[in-house]
Amino acid sequence: MELTVEQRWDLVDRIAKETIEIGEYEPTLRDVIADVTVKPLTGIPFAIAVIYGLWMFFSGFAGFFTDGFFVKIFDVHFLPWIQSVFPGKGTWLYYIFVGDPAAETCFESFGVLTSGLFLPIGVVLPAIVAFYLVFAFLEDVGYLPRLAVLVDGLLHKIGLHGYAIIPTILSLGCNVPGVTACRSLETRKQRFMMITLLGVFIPCAAQIGMMEGLIPHLIGWVFLALAIGYFAVGFILNKVWPGESPEILMDVPPYQKPTWRNIGRKMGTRTSHFLMEAVPFFLLGCLIVAVLYLTGAMDWLGNALAPVLTGVFGVPEETVAPLVAGFLRKDLAIGLLGGIELTTWQMFTSVVLLCIYFPCLATVALMLKEEKWKEFLATMLVLVVTVFVFGGLLNLIGMGLGTA
Amino acid sequence: MGNRSTFGSVYFAIFGFIVLALGIIELVVMGTAGLGVVCRGPLQMGGMFVGWRAIILICAGLIYLSSITNFLDVRQLGKSVVASIMIWIVAGMAIWARIAGSIPGGPEAGTPWFNPDFLATYGPPYMPEIYLLPLSLVILYFVARRRTER
Numbered sequence: 010m011e012l013t014v015e016q017r018w019d020l021v022d023r024i025a026k027e028t029i030e031i032g033e034y035e036p037t038l039r040d041v042i043a044d045v046t047v048k049p050l051t052g053i054p055f056a057i058a059v060i061y062g063l064w065m066f067f068s069g070f071a072g073f074f075t076d077g078f079f080v081k082i083f084d085v086h087f088l089p090w091i092q093s094v095f096p097g098k099g100t101w102l103y104y105i106f107v108g109d110p111a112a113e114t115c116f117e118s119f120g121v122l123t124s125g126l127f128l129p130i131g132v133v134l135p136a137i138v139a140f141y142l143v144f145a146f147l148e149d150v151g152y153l154p155r156l157a158v159l160v161d162g163l164l165h166k167i168g169l170h171g172y173a174i175i176p177t178i179l180s181l182g183c184n185v186p187g188v189t190a191c192r193s194l195e196t197r198k199q200r201f202m203m204i205t206l207l208g209v210f211i212p213c214a215a216q217i218g219m220m221e222g223l224i225p226h227l228i229g230w231v232f233l234a235l236a237i238g239y240f241a242v243g244f245i246l247n248k249v250w251p252g253e254s255p256e257i258l259m260d261v262p263p264y265q266k267p268t269w270r271n272i273g274r275k276m277g278t279r280t281s282h283f284l285m286e287a288v289p290f291f292l293l294g295c296l297i298v299a300v301l302y303l304t305g306a307m308d309w310l311g312n313a314l315a316p317v318l319t320g321v322f323g324v325p326e327e328t329v330a331p332l333v334a335g336f337l338r339k340d341l342a343i344g345l346l347g348g349i350e351l352t353t354w355q356m357f358t359s360v361v362l363l364c365i366y367f368p369c370l371a372t373v374a375l376m377l378k379e380e381k382w383k384e385f386l387a388t389m390l391v392l393v394v395t396v397f398v399f400g401g402l403l404n405l406i407g408m409g410l411g412t413a
Numbered sequence: 414m415g416n417r418s419t420f421g422s423v424y425f426a427i428f429g430f431i432v433l434a435l436g437i438i439e440l441v442v443m444g445t446a447g448l449g450v451v452c453r454g455p456l457q458m459g460g461m462f463v464g465w466r467a468i469i470l471i472c473a474g475l476i477y478l479s480s481i482t483n484f485l486d487v488r489q490l491g492k493s494v495v496a497s498i499m500i501w502i503v504a505g506m507a508i509w510a511r512i513a514g515s516i517p518g519g520p521e522a523g524t525p526w527f528n529p530d531f532l533a534t535y536g537p538p539y540m541p542e543i544y545l546l547p548l549s550l551v552i553l554y555f556v557a558r559r560r561t562e563r
Contacts, residue, residue, distance in 0.1 A: 035487070041492075054499065057469060058499040058502045058560045065462070069509050069510045072513060081520045084520070085521075352526075407553055
């Protein structure tokens, strides 16, 4: 027997009447806290405090390990040691594995065994551990669904719903699980939009860690630029891409005490997954950049792209090396910017461009799996248009301010 | 009657006002000194995230002030608890930043691995949130009292 929607609701009402007893209920303190943190007037300030806490923990943790210990281990001890013991100084093999023999930091050396190891272990690993630790904690406590409720209205304006915040936050750790989490969205339109927005505008923790080391004073502006792009492109995609964006009912679980074992396990699994995936790409990225330098291909690419890089984006042609490396890992690309002489505005523009110009290879592979060809090509088109519009706009703003 | 606590109401009215005032002062400091650090006696203000801290303190202060009537009513008490958690987050992160910054000896060659004078880095001046932290813990008394009464 098939029921109409009205009949089904009638049935629900009848079952509810027979099974639910309505009486007075005194909410517990936990209920009230759950309620207060979901109401916009009190929930938004609380969310700001939580995000502030997440960020401060992240930067303190990453700074403690990276600036406190890893920079010293790699730059003061490891780099001089490998520069002296690696045979064949001046040969192409030396250049590929150790990098520039005159380099004083692993940021500048560009070698497979120097930059290729320092960036994923010394810079990215602490950032990843810190992010996943806090993320797992918030997940376990039950705060994330409340955040979803809070941003529901805002995300509805771009055709998504509150739960789209989960893939977004997950992508702040790594784009790969973020793209996978888009499966939970209802329609193909929402999945396409979310994957596109994640791939273009959400930097992963590794990238954020690099930014934190390279441009700590500009990071807020980078996020502001990315957030504007996220909502502007989302708004346009919602208007032009066919499909539905249905309403959903959200189930918000009660707050609970975190289980430290769960948190440790989740953090461990995600971190090891990241390392297995990222380290080979870092090594390969450094290898390709070194080979391109050695064969002169990088100079050729620099000359070929110079009109676009300097003319449209206002950055020097040397940024072509990070752009090439960025096809493999964007965090590596941002790390490589540290070895190039740039003005503050050029650094800001370069970092924003690197964030949006192409997702890392692992994310692209997953996009191909999750999207249809038409959707994938549309994502790439959005990406190209966004890069030119954003890059051009930033250059114009920089010129207007006299800082470009 | 059961929902009223003169001590709770008065204490959190004064405390909420102090939190609100410190938030506004942090905003003023940001307006005058930018992102630079300003020290006045045992108080340290400013820095890179001063704007965010100011917003959080102002909101926490307002939430405290909105909770002072019928203070022991669970809905009102809940608001004060949330405002206190906001203070704990900001103060906790200020303490965490101090600990994380005090232990390493420095990235340069020739410096020790660990800072031999790390205890000295824990002295004043402190950020306002650190002073607010112990005062906000009074909320735990009311939470415990409610639990025993129930």
